[in-house]
């Protein structure tokens with residue numbers, strides 16, 4: 001699917017600010033893909049569709065999780081975490097994208113997972129560092145992102161865990177799995 005066609009599919013599904021974020025994630029993903037030898041076209045498409053389900057009604061997302069093979073443990077965590085997995089399902093069914101690598105990177109873009117693929121890492125990190133983001137500690141993650149893909153993802157996972165813990169929030173375990181796997185991959 002061409003970029004303009006993909007953006008035209010996604011645009012009516014998102015609010016303007018979320019669409020603008022999507023375009024920035026796309027640009028950042030392509031740059032990361034170029035830097036680390038990841039398929040640029042897959043990065044472009046995955047980034048364009050990563051927030052496809054962001055504005056689906058909560059009850060609809062709950063039904064998709066209940067009635068398909070999506071992980072049921074998601075239901076015990078905040079519904080903010082549902083749009084990735086549900087988005088992967090909907091992008092397959094409604095848009096007709098069947099590439100497993102693209103769908104998995106959409107699925108795991110918020111939480112990460114153990115054994116992330118290079119494409120997973122590009123989308124996860126681009127979503128975290130795109131130029132419109134403002135998180136504590138972000139400038140260090142941005143610096144790392146362009147030096148070492150694993151280290152950048154490790155810092156993003158670590159920051160997310162620390163942020164959620166500082167707010168006494170529950171943490172979906174895939175982010176710990178990502179953190180642990182990336183710790184082993186860290187050369188430092």
Ligand SMILES: Nc1ncnc2c1ncn2[C@@H]1O[C@H](COP(=O)(O)OP(=O)(O)O)[C@@H](O)[C@H]1O
Nearest residue numbers: 080081110111127160164170171172173174175
């Ligand atoms: N493992 C996790 N457990 C619980 N919440 C998480 C986890 N990972 C990320 N989050 C939170 O989920 C929310 C949604 O993240 P994200 O998809 O990046 O949304 P947005 O693009 O709106 O920031 C964020 O508030 C983030 O802190």
